[in-house]
Amino acid sequence: MSQVTVTIAGRTYRIACAEGEERHLEGLAASYNARVEEMRATFGQVDDMRLHVMAAIAQADELHEARKRITALAEEVAMLNSVHIYRDERLEQIEARLAEGIQRAAERIEELARSLNGAGQVEAGSR
Secondary structure, X not given: OEEEEEEEOOEEEEEEEOOOOHXXXXXXXXXXXXXXXXXXXXXXXXXXXXXXXHHHHHHHHHHHHHHHHHHHHHHHHHHHHHHHHHXXXXXXXXXXXXXXXXXXXXHXXXXXXXXXXXXXXXXXXXX
């Protein structure tokens, strides 16, 4: 277990974290501290507890909006995937119909070629 020291609103806190998470935790604390300072600049002298609550609620709101956006994007991806699957199935059906049509045309051409060859042999035999 590691520990980092962070400063938020001029107060220093020592916080435990998992090994390798130190920079991440410091970044989170810096982000929160920036939010607290932004609130202080906007609202002036407000007691620290109220300032922290306001900053926490603002960040919670951002998190909530981000989660809503992620959900909407996940739904959009699912819809696009289903359209993609439908399109693939539709293409397979079209390709199968085309292949069937080409096969019938090839059989008809062979049939015509045989009948022309047969007619040519009859004419040659009658001369």
